Amino acid sequence: MAKILCVLYDDPVDGYPATYARDDLPVLDGYPGGQTLPTPSAVDFTPGKLLGSVSGELGLRTFLEAAGHTLVVTSDKEGDGSAFDRELADADVVISQPFWPAYLTAERIERAPNLKLAITAGIGSDHVDLDAAIRHGVTVAEVTYCNSISVAEHVVMMILSLVRNYLPSNKWVLDGGWNIADCVARSYDLEGMDVGTVAAGRIGLAVLRRLAPFDVRLHYTDRHRLPREVEEELNLTWHPSTADMVPVCDVVTINAPLHPETEGMFDDKLIASMKRGAYLINTARAKICDRDAVVRALESGRLAGYAGDVWYPQPAPADHPWRSMPHHGMTPHISGSSLSAQTRYAAGTREILECWLEGKPIRDEYLIVQGGHLAGAGAHSYSTKS
Known part of the structure; x- marks a missing residue:
């Protein structure tokens, strides 16, 4: 018998x-593609219930x-x-969420001799x-595509909230004010802007599709060209690298996995190459910036x-500078944990x-590591240090 942590x-x-708040969820026939x-x-479990917290237990x-x-749990x-x-010392399986990650470091894996599946x-x-x-x-596996559209919707929401200065405007209402000039002094139309995504996988492409009706010029960079x-359907401009793309964009959204090639990518030098007054959205991983x-x-x-909902570490400490920096639209890591996505x-x-548990193959698209090497979706999206 197995111990699952x-x-x-x-x-x-x-x-x-x-x-x-709602009695049911829409029924989906499948994922795009x-x-x-x-x-x-x-x-x-009942679809639409809170499953990602300790009492929800993922319905397991x-x-x-x-x-x-x-x-x-x-x-x-x-x-x-x-x-x-x-509990890790004798666990066979560890289940964690990106929103409240159990950091399985090399040291922890070394101390878990029974661990076979993460x-x-x-x-x-x-x-x-x-x-x-x-x-x-x-073996490392994840539920590929389960919340890709959830995150893409969150990205579009954050782009609009920054460009239209939504959050400060809402605060004036909460505080009892009617300060129109203060609200609109940093408010612009998204229409006509150049918007680019770093990576155009499931999430990045979904963001591009959702932004196309806003009459923006769309750009992307990805090591796997679409x-x-x-490209013709969405009138996309492809750029061979992030450094090539960001100088032409008014809005940049990061939708890439974190691995050695992306860690620290948005540093002082790269940000300095962006347009003055550009907006940066990061729902990928905090350490990319x-x-x-x-x-x-x-x-x-x-x-x-x-704006973004990814931090390092998670949860972010109370004195994390992203909590108090100006002109931000940060949220806790919630973009992919809607009740719809949790189901x-x-x-x-x-x-x-x-x-x-039954000794059957795990779907290839769910696999990140298996048999001592990157596998499935992991081989497509990740790189390792070795």
Whole structure:
């Protein structure tokens, strides 16, 4: 029998919800491009419920305990003597989310001799040391595409909120004011702007498709160029590198995975090459940007705004400078954890577990590391240090 250790974020401060804002979710037939939604044998949860917090347990307890397995769920993941470290010692499987990552460092993997599978309930497995997973024969899998559209919607929302100065304007209302001049002094139309994405995979391409109706000029850079018919359909301009693209853009959105090639990419030098007054949106990973370079660019006016929902570390400490820098639209890491997305990534997590426990192949598109090397989606999206 297996021990599954699941690290999830805390319940709402007022307790686990008794009711929800909506009674149901739209039913999706599949993902763009033809990939099917998760296909577990069954689910033991109601779609639309809060599944990503500790009480939600990703809907896994009944399924696992009925089969004789042990499920441990905790939000205590950092610090000396954390529940994560204590329980990891004899865990066979670790499940974590990008929004509340259980950082599976090389040291932690070394101290977990039974560990065979690390599942990301969501997308983005950079909180796992992939080189260490490769060395120790740990399979790494994530629920590819489960929340790609969720994140793309969040990106579009953040672009509009920055360009239109939405958040400061809303605050004037909350504070009882009617200060129109203050609201519009930093408000512009998105129409006619040049918008570029760093990476045009599932999320980046979905962002481009959603922005096309706004009558903007669309740009992208990616190490895998899109098919010509897609470029022509969306009137895309391809750039061979990020450095080539960002000087022409009014808005840049980062939709790339974090790996050695992207870490620290947006530093002082690259940001200095952007248009004065450009906007930068990062829902990918915080370490793609130099933390302090972003602060300096906002304070100097080089950037007109920065928005994102990814931080390092996560959760971000109270004194993290991105909390207090000017002209930002930061949120906690929520873009891919809507109740709609949770339904899909909980189902996908169970599908991966069912395959692994029954000795069946895990979908190729879910695999990041297997058999001592990058595999599946991981071979397409990631690079390693070795």
